[in-house]
Structure formats: C-alpha cells, structure tokens
Amino acid sequence: xxxxxxxRDIYFGSGAINELKNLKGHKKAFIVTGGQSxxxxxxxxxxxxxxxxxxxxxxxxxxxxxxxxxxRVFDGAKAMREFEPDVIVAIGGGSPMDAAxxxxxxxxxxxxxxxxxxxxxxxxxxRKKAIFVAIPSTSGTASEVTAFSVITDYSTNIKYPLAxxxxxxxxxxxxxxxxxxxxxKLTAHTGMDALTHAIEAYVASNRSGFSDPxxxxxxxxxxxxxxxxxxGDAKAREKMHIAQCLAGMSFxxxxxxxxxxxxxxxGAVFHIPHGCCNAILLPYVIQYNSRVCMDRYANIARILGLxxxxxxxxxxxxxxxxxxxxxxxxxxxxxxxxxxxxxxxKANVKTIAANAVLDPCTASNPRxxxxxxxxxxxxxxxxxEDVAF
Numbered sequence: 041x042x043x044x045x046x047x048r049d050i051y052f053g054s055g056a057i058n059e060l061k062n063l064k065g066h067k068k069a070f071i072v073t074g075g076q077s078x079x080x081x082x083x084x085x086x087x088x089x090x091x092x093x094x095x096x097x098x099x100x101x102x103x104x105x106x107x108x109x110x111x112r113v114f115d116g117a118k119a120m121r122e123f124e125p126d127v128i129v130a131i132g133g134g135s136p137m138d139a140a141x142x143x144x145x146x147x148x149x150x151x152x153x154x155x156x157x158x159x160x161x162x163x164x165x166x167r168k169k170a171i172f173v174a175i176p177s178t179s180g181t182a183s184e185v186t187a188f189s190v191i192t193d194y195s196t197n198i199k200y201p202l203a204x205x206x207x208x209x210x211x212x213x214x215x216x217x218x219x220x221x222x223x224x225k226l227t228a229h230t231g232m233d234a235l236t237h238a239i240e241a242y243v244a245s246n247r248s249g250f251s252d253p254x255x256x257x258x259x260x261x262x263x264x265x266x267x268x269x270x271x272g273d274a275k276a277r278e279k280m281h282i283a284q285c286l287a288g289m290s291f292x293x294x295x296x297x298x299x300x301x302x303x304x305x306x307g308a309v310f311h312i313p314h315g316c317c318n319a320i321l322l323p324y325v326i327q328y329n330s331r332v333c334m335d336r337y338a339n340i341a342r343i344l345g346l347x348x349x350x351x352x353x354x355x356x357x358x359x360x361x362x363x364x365x366x367x368x369x370x371x372x373x374x375x376x377x378x379x380x381x382x383x384x385x386k387a388n389v390k391t392i393a394a395n396a397v398l399d400p401c402t403a404s405n406p407r408x409x410x411x412x413x414x415x416x417x418x419x420x421x422x423x424x425e426d427v428a429f
Contacts, residue, residue, distance in 0.1 A: 044250045044293045045205045047174075047185055052214040052282060057083065057175065059213060060090040063127060069096045070125035070170075072116060072140035074104045074132040078177060081221045087131055087175065099123045104132070107192045107199065107308070108139035110154050117146035120170075129173045133230075134181030134190070134314075137174050141189040141207040144172055154191075160400045163204035174209040177218045179269070179280040180230025180315055182237060182288020184212035192308055199304040201400050208292065214285055216278040224270055227277075228369035229315030231266040234284035235259065235362070236299050236318035239326070241291035242340065243333045244404045251294035256343055258287035263344055263361070267368050295404035299325040301396040302418060309388050310380050319371045320378065323359045324420045327427035330355050332407040374424040385422050389415055 051059040063069075069091045071084070078084040079102070088098050101119055104112060120128070120143055128147075130140035145157055148169050157163055166172075174184035183189070189202040222230070238258035241251055261283035268276035302325075303317035310317075330337055334351045341354035346361055348354035363373060372378050375385065393414035396402065402409065409417075413429070420427050 042246070042248055043205070044248065045187065045208050046289055047209045047212045049210070050185070050212045050214065050285070052216070054216050056213050056215040057086060057218070058090055060087065060173070061094050063091070063094050063096070063173070066094070066096055066127045068123060068125040069098045069127040069129050070120050070123055071098060071100045072104060072128065072130045072136050072143065073100065073102050074136045077221065078132050081218070083177070083218050083221075084131060087129065091129070096127065099125070104136040104139045106135050106313075107190075108135050109192055109194050112139055113142040113154075113191055114146060116140070116143035117150070120144075120147035121150060124169075126170050127173060128170050129175065131175040131177065133176070133178040134183045137176065137181070137183035138189040138191065141172065141183070142191050142202060144170065144207065157202060157204075158200050160203040163206040166206045167210075171210040172207075173211040173213065175213040175215065175218070176281075178222055178226060178230040179219050179277070179284045180233040182234065182284050182292075184209055184214070185285055185288045186292035188292065190304065190314075197308045198395055199308045201300070201304060203400055212285070214281055216281050219277050219281040220274060222277075225370070227270045228371055229313045229319065230284070231262060231269065231280060231315070232319035232322070232366070232369065232371065233315035234280070234287045235262045235266070235365075236322050237284075237291045237296065238262065238287035239322065239340065240297040240299055241287065241294040243329060243336045243406045244291070244294045244297055245406055246404050247294040251290040254286045254290035255294070256340070258283045258290065259340055260343055261286070263365070266365065270369055296401040297325065297329065297405035298396065298402055298409060298414070298417070300401040301399035301405070302392070302414065302421075304399055304401070305392045305395045306375065306418070309392060310375065310384070312375070312378055312380070316371060316378065319366050319369075320373065320375060321421050323362050324417055324427050326355065326359050326362070328413075328417055328429075329405065329407045375422040376424070380422070389418055389422075393418055
C-alpha cells in the first residue's frame with residue numbers, strides 16, 4: 041500500500057496572497073519569515089494586512105537564517121507557545137518554511153526533543169492547535185507542498201531532512217508577484233534545486249503513476265523556462281514558480297536520492313547553497329544511477345527532444361544538457377571551482393560520505409550505495425571526472 045499526500049488548497053497566480061482572506065474563523069496568526077527581503081518588498085506587510093482583514097491578531101517572527109538551526113526551531117516554538125496561534129504562516133524561502141514546520145511540531149508537543157522526530161515518519165499527530173500556511177518567495181525548495189523540513193545541527197555540521205506527512209502544509213499560496221523579487225543567483229540555485237527534485241523523483245524507488253507525470257511536467261517546464269527566468273522574464277518566472285511546485289508534489293511522495301543526500305552533507309560543511317550543491321552533483325549522480333535506471337533517464341531526454349538513438353546516448357545527452365544549463369546560469373561544475381580548497385575537501389570527504397549514507401534520501405535512491413561509493417562520487421564532483429563505476 042502506498043500514499044500520495046498534497047496540501048488541501050493551493051492558490052496560485054498574481055495576487056494569490058489575497059486569498060488568505062478566506063481563513064475565516066481563526067483568531068491568531070503567527071507569521072514566520074527570514075531576513076529582510078519580505079519586509080523590504082512589502083510582502084510581509086501585505087500578508088499581515090490580509091490576515092488582519094480576515095479578523096486575526098498577528099505576530100511576526102523574523103530572522104530565520106539560511107540553513108535554520110535546531111536552536112532557532114526551539115526559540116520559535118517558544119514564541120508560538122507564548123502567542124498561542126491557531127494559524128501558522130511561513131513566508132519566504134525554504135529556510136523559514138522549513139523552520140516553521142519544525143517549530144509547529146514543538147509548539148504542539150513541547151515535551152518532545154529533536155531526537156524524537158529526526159528519523160523519517162516519527163512525527164506525532166499535528167493540527168491540535170494550529171493549521172499551517174506556506175507562501176514561497178523562491179522557485180525551488182517547494183517546501184510549501186512537501187512533507188520535508190531540513191534543519192541543521194551546527195554542533196556536528198549535519199543537515200537533517202525531517203520527513204513526515206504530518207508537516208505537509210494545509211494551504212500553499214504561490215503568488216507569482218513574490219517570485220519576481222528573486223535576484224539572479226538565487227533564481228539559478230533554486231531552479232536547479234527544483235530540477236534535481238524532479239529528476240530524482242522520477243527515478244526514486246518510491247515513484248508511482250501519481251508522481252511520474254508531475255515530475256516529467258516539471259522537468260519539461262524547467263528546461264523551457266529557467267534560463268529566461270534567470271534573465272528576468274516575468275512569464276518564465278511565473279512558469280518556474282509553478283514548475284518547482286509540481287516537482288515538490290512529486291518528490292514529497294516519490295522521495296529523492298543521493299544528489300540530495302550528498303548536498304545536505306556537503307552544504308553543511310562547505311557552506312555552499314543547497315541548490316548550487318545539487319547543480320554540481322546532478323550530472324554525476326545521473327551517471328552513477330544510470331546503471332540501474334538508464335531507461336528512465338533516456339525517457340526524460342526523449343521528452344526534452346535531446347539527441348540520441350540508444351538509451352546510453354540519450355542519457356549522455358541529458359547529462360550534457362544539465363551541464364549546459366549550469367553554464368548558462370553561471371554555476372561552476374565542480375566543488376573545486378566553487379571555491380572549496382583541496383585541503384578542506386580531503387579533510388572532510390570521508391566523513392561527508394559516511395554521513396551521506398545515513399541521510400534519509402539515500403534509502404530511496406534507485407541504485408544502492410555505501411560510503412566507498414559515496415566517496416568516489418564526491419571525488420568526481422570535486423575534480424570534474426565522469427562517473428564510470
């Protein structure tokens with residue numbers, strides 16, 4: 041028996057944030073956001089205004105950092121318990137949405153510890169105190185529709201992808217006006233994160249007839265619109281905002297693979313943005329996994345109209361298409377070219393490989409792997425050598 045879970049409502053398009061007025065019957069909204077971008081662009085104030093117009097008292101919790109920490113989660117949960125909201129609203133990039141999801145758990149269950157929930161599908165039942173609304177400002181993480189939250193333990197430099205359908209938001213609001221505020225580099229990194237989500241979901245061991253069409257549509261739309269979105273085209277930016285959400289719907293149910301396993305661990309150690317890590321890793325992971333699912337990669341290439349007659353030729357074309365996309369987006373192809381010194385790399389690669397094996401995303405990768413194989417893949421991604429094992 042399998043399961044497919046999505047938010048109850050998804051509002052999308054220009055001005056979609058105004059749909060928050062439909063949240064009738066609620067009394068208090070706790071708004072979680074990141075740095076200053078949502079305040080500077082006016083969308084934080086607009087969110088608060090719409091919620092107040094719906095009859096709610098509001099409180100804003102600002103300052104969630106990129107790669108939110110366990111300490112941040114517990115601080116936010118404490119603030120929630122003081123305010124006692126019946127609606128939690130997260131607005132911003134993946135970090136405030138992920139942090140707010142974890143805060144939600146400890147708001148409703150203050151006696152729980154991080155150890156209690158860090159393993160996949162160990163969350164208690166939520167919605168006893170509040171529902172959850174997610175409003176993404178970036179086009180990549182798709183946290184607004186997923187059962188995932190990535191939280192960092194800075195004492196060990198390990199990112200933990202929390203996973204449970206309990207933290208799938210109740211409502212997602214994809215306002216394309218907010219997506220227009222993204223700078224170019226963020227557009228590139230989040231876009232490649234979305235592409236990695238979709239490609240990994242399409243080959244993941246939990247894939248299904250429900251997740252496949254979403255993944256393929258997302259892949260097609262991302263290849264069609266990401267470069268134009270990066271260059272500021274409004275229609276392409278809107279298309280990307282929908283495409284990354286489709287990818288999220290797919291991977292939240294099909295799960296992911298070792299591109300994300302390695303990205304979680306290298307990002308925490310090398311301090312490279314998550315989307316950039318995925319952009320670096322994706323070609324190498326395709327090469328590695330193609331030993332067991334080349335037909336799936338070949339099908340992606342056919343849908344994209346890439347050249348090739350055999351599955352091998354088509355898969356090679358897909359790898360080159362991803363690399364070409366990286367170049368157009370100004371993303372260097374290796375960890376070395378992204379500023380990681382050889383000394384730092386060699387000092388950490390074995391630990392990263394061992395931790396990546398333990399990452400929850402590894403279990404759904406189509407090809408089994410171990411620490412030795414992980415280390416080989418990471419070496420290829422550092423030095424720019426094709427995977428041939």
